[in-house]
Amino acid sequence: MSVITRAEPGARTKLPPEQPSIPQRKGGTAGYWLYLLPGFVLLLVIVIIPLIFNIYLTFTEWRGVRTPEFIGLENWFKIFTDEDFWTSFTNSVWMVLAMVVIPTTIGLIVAALLFDVVGRKFGGKVGSFLRATYYLPQILPIAVAGIVIGWMFRPGATGSVNQMLAVFGIPAYDWLGQMPSALLVLMGVLVWVQLGYPIVVFMAALQRVDPELYEAAELDGANWFQRFSAITMSIIRPEIFVVTLTCTIAALKVFGPVYIITQGGPAGATLVPAYYAYTEFFTKRNIGYGATIATVLTVLVVVVSIIFIRVQNSMERKERAGL
Amino acid sequence: MAATTAIVTAGKTRERPRGGMTKKRAIDWLLFIAVILGALVVMVPFYLILVNAFKSPVDYATSGPFALPQAIDFTGIQAFWERVNFPQKVWNSIFISGTVAVLAVVISLLNAFAIGIGRVRGRSWIVLLFLMANLLPQEALLYPLYYMFKSVGLYDSVWSVIIVFTVIQAAFGTYLLASVLGTFPKEVLEAASIDGATRWQILWRVVFPITRPTLSVLLIFFFIWTWNEFLIPLTFLPSNASQTVPVAISVLTGDRLMDVTTTAGAALLSIIPTIIFFLIFQRTLTRGITAGAVK
Numbered sequence: 273m274s275v276i277t278r279a280e281p282g283a284r285t286k287l288p289p290e291q292p293s294i295p296q297r298k299g300g301t302a303g304y305w306l307y308l309l310p311g312f313v314l315l316l317v318i319v320i321i322p323l324i325f326n327i328y329l330t331f332t333e334w335r336g337v338r339t340p341e342f343i344g345l346e347n348w349f350k351i352f353t354d355e356d357f358w359t360s361f362t363n364s365v366w367m368v369l370a371m372v373v374i375p376t377t378i379g380l381i382v383a384a385l386l387f388d389v390v391g392r393k394f395g396g397k398v399g400s401f402l403r404a405t406y407y408l409p410q411i412l413p414i415a416v417a418g419i420v421i422g423w424m425f426r427p428g429a430t431g432s433v434n435q436m437l438a439v440f441g442i443p444a445y446d447w448l449g450q451m452p453s454a455l456l457v458l459m460g461v462l463v464w465v466q467l468g469y470p471i472v473v474f475m476a477a478l479q480r481v482d483p484e485l486y487e488a489a490e491l492d493g494a495n496w497f498q499r500f501s502a503i504t505m506s507i508i509r510p511e512i513f514v515v516t517l518t519c520t521i522a523a524l525k526v527f528g529p530v531y532i533i534t535q536g537g538p539a540g541a542t543l544v545p546a547y548y549a550y551t552e553f554f555t556k557r558n559i560g561y562g563a564t565i566a567t568v569l570t571v572l573v574v575v576v577s578i579i580f581i582r583v584q585n586s587m588e589r590k591e592r593a594g595l
Numbered sequence: 596m597a598a599t600t601a602i603v604t605a606g607k608t609r610e611r612p613r614g615g616m617t618k619k620r621a622i623d624w625l626l627f628i629a630v631i632l633g634a635l636v637v638m639v640p641f642y643l644i645l646v647n648a649f650k651s652p653v654d655y656a657t658s659g660p661f662a663l664p665q666a667i668d669f670t671g672i673q674a675f676w677e678r679v680n681f682p683q684k685v686w687n688s689i690f691i692s693g694t695v696a697v698l699a700v701v702i703s704l705l706n707a708f709a710i711g712i713g714r715v716r717g718r719s720w721i722v723l724l725f726l727m728a729n730l731l732p733q734e735a736l737l738y739p740l741y742y743m744f745k746s747v748g749l750y751d752s753v754w755s756v757i758i759v760f761t762v763i764q765a766a767f768g769t770y771l772l773a774s775v776l777g778t779f780p781k782e783v784l785e786a787a788s789i790d791g792a793t794r795w796q797i798l799w800r801v802v803f804p805i806t807r808p809t810l811s812v813l814l815i816f817f818f819i820w821t822w823n824e825f826l827i828p829l830t831f832l833p834s835n836a837s838q839t840v841p842v843a844i845s846v847l848t849g850d851r852l853m854d855v856t857t858t859a860g861a862a863l864l865s866i867i868p869t870i871i872f873f874l875i876f877q878r879t880l881t882r883g884i885t886a887g888a889v890k
Contacts, residue, residue, distance in 0.1 A: 303794065304713025308721070311706040311765060318762040319728040322739035329738065336742075382630060389626045393619050405634040408641065411873050413823040415841035416865045420640050423858050424660075430855065432643060432660035464637065496622075525732045528825040532845055546826075549734040554830070559738055566734040573732055 323570075329563035336559050347564040357565065360543040363455070364524055367544060370459035371466050371523035376515055378463075379470025382406065384504050386471070387478040388486065388496070403475055407468035414465065418532030421461050422448070451541045454534050458542055461529055470515045477508040513587075517580045524573050545569045644866070647859035648672055655856050671856030672864060678857075679843045680835070681864055687832075688822055688839040688868070691753050695760040696817040700810050702761065703768025708798050710769070711776025712784065722773055728766035733826050741830060755831045756839075760824065764817040775809055776802065815876045822869060840865050 330347050332340035351357050391399035409417065424432045427446035434444040447453045481503060489499045505512075527546040530536060536543040536551070545565055552562030643660055650658070651668040658665065675681065706725065710718045740759065744750040749758075779802065787801045803810075828839045838846070844865050847858070 304709040304715045307705045307709040307713065307794075307798075308715065311702045311725070311769065314702065314758070314762045315725065315728060315766070318740070318759055319731070319736060319766075322736040322743065323731070325739035325742075326735050336738075382633060385626050385630050389623055390630055393623050394627060402630060402634050406637055409637065411819065411823075411869050412866055413825070413841040413844075413869065415825055415845040416862050417640070419844055419847070419858055420644055420862050423855055424640065424643065435659050436661070464640075467637065521730060525734075527734075531825075531829075546732055546734050550737070550826070553734075553738050553741075562734075563738060566732060566737070569732045570735040573730060574727075577730060 326563045327567055329560050330567050332560045334559040335557045340560065343560070347561050350561065351564060351568065356540055356543060356548060357545075359540060360545045360548045360565075363542060363544050366455060366459060367462065367523040367526050368520060370462040371526065372516055372519040374459075374463050375466040376470050376512065376519065379467055379474060379515075380505075380508075380512070382467075383471045383474035383478065384500050387475055387481075388499070388504070392483075392486075399475075403468075403471060406471050409465045410468040412465070414528040415532055417461065417465060418529055421457070422533055425457055448534055449538055451538060454538055455542050458529060458534055461533060462523075462526070465529070466519065469519070473511050473515055474508050477511040478504065481507050513580075513584055517577070517584075520576055520580070521573055524569065524576065545572075644859050644862045647856055648863040650856050650859075652854050652856050655854075660855070668856075669860075671854070671858075671860035673860075674857045675847075675861040675864060679838075679847070679861075681843075683836065684838055684840045684843045685868060687753060687837060688841075691756055691760075691828075691839060692818045692821040694757050695764060695821045696814045698757070698761040699764035699768055699817045700814050702765035703772050703813065704798075704803065704806075704810065706765065706769040707772030707776045708802060710773040712779060712802065713794075718773070722770055725766045725769045728763055729770070733763075737826070737830060744831060751832060751834050751837055753832065753837050756824075756828050759827055759831075760817075760821045764820065768813050768817070771813070772806070772809065775806065779805075815872075819869065819872065822872075840868070 329340060331342060331344060333343045333346070334340035386399045386402055390402060425447040426432075426434070427449055428434065428444050429438070431444070431447070433447065438444070445453070447457050485503050486499060489503060494502070525546055526544055527550065530542060530544050530547045531550070534542040536547050546569065549562045549565040549569065552558045552565060556562075646663055647655060647660060648671055649667045649669070650664040651666070651670055654665050654668065709715050710721060715721070736759075740755075741750070744752075744755045749755040783801060783805070784797060787797050792800065822839075823841060824839075825841050825845070828842045829845065832838050832842060835843075844861050847861060
């Protein structure tokens, strides 16, 4: 496996506590700070200061003109009784299902099939080609995916899905205009977009499997499922971890598909935190409240990342102890 | 999208040895067919884009979305092309993504040089700090940045988006490169240093050429990620003259009057650049990864 794959958000970031790699003439490592300067200044201006400003805004009422008015914890109290806020976070659970749980599960099966059955019995070229096919939606700008999906699920007889169903005598349906179909369509799109990611990562991970392992298991009479659970799953566990972490964060932050496909509708039923914050900023002009939602989302993302990294570290430690 | 790792591992396409390709049982065929069916389902929207982009509205009305066009017709594509001034949108996207990719790689390299090779004190915290920029929901920066850009006159300028994404992409690049450079062969650096090279010379004459494959992978993915970004360009680039391809197409969605063939034409035009780019660089990616895992 490449160094690069290990260098993922879930992986360890600590470097060995050595001297700098280049022998030092004078001044130790201090001179290297100069190289960090441009990156740091940019980070400060574009990330750190705005982030602090955003937190400050959560204590204010602001329409975006004149100066923000300090109102203490009002926004924070409002959040607890705001039904839309809770809906948006409940919907995040659905987004996690659609962007993490389902794609990872299907991706695991498809990757194993492509590698173990298609790759071995039908040739690696066929396997690579199919993998690229599954990956294609990932390189599609979500805005483009969104308008095509919106058009496929158009209400009435002009929607292509309705036209297809008409062949079977099923009457036209307003897919995006009512629940639960709007949420289901949105989730379906996310599964479709996300699927290629775990497949590609898992297939790369499977390159580590020694083919003899499979052959030996096969000779011992293990069936496909037994080989899958005993060999495949244990080898690609680190990748499952990375995929789960990165996709969970992406699912919590999801914005584009909601903005384009459902606009949070019908009646707020597909609202997600990122989209909710966006509408508070730019549609309703409640900047302070939008900032509060964005801050809660940020805290959630950070907490989830920390939990993931902790769990992974403790798993790694156990593994090393077991060896 | 959460395409981070995929990208980096995507290149590794070495095929396994093809032992036992002859023994195909019924169950293998069944599974093979299942995987192909799945791939076909994934391709349905692409198929719909492709066939309907070349239909005339009349053709679409009579034959429906799934049939092949009766005659090749460019009115949908043409309508979109003219309506949004497509060449300009493509140029905006190329300019933004290209500039971001180059700048972010340079910043990543400078940062990673200090962290991975210089091993400055507190480096794991520094890496974490940079990584945060990549992890944060963009909404948490959105309004302050919007306000800042408005006050300094960068609002509605492609440079606002370029600066923001340079920082966000460089954050990931720093994280990734810092650990790659952390394992950089020490002997090479020592040799250069004994020959009297300064740090700056070592960075550009030794570290840069050796890590170039990894850098080119980063470059390509920064380009694609930036190309596909949506929220920030949507917010900071309201006017027609500065919009990117994804924003231009999303603006059209609101337009219910647009007919299906124009929509399909728009979608087709918008994916072509990404697909071409991806196809051209697939090989670079493969090479990049194998070489990028600095021995």
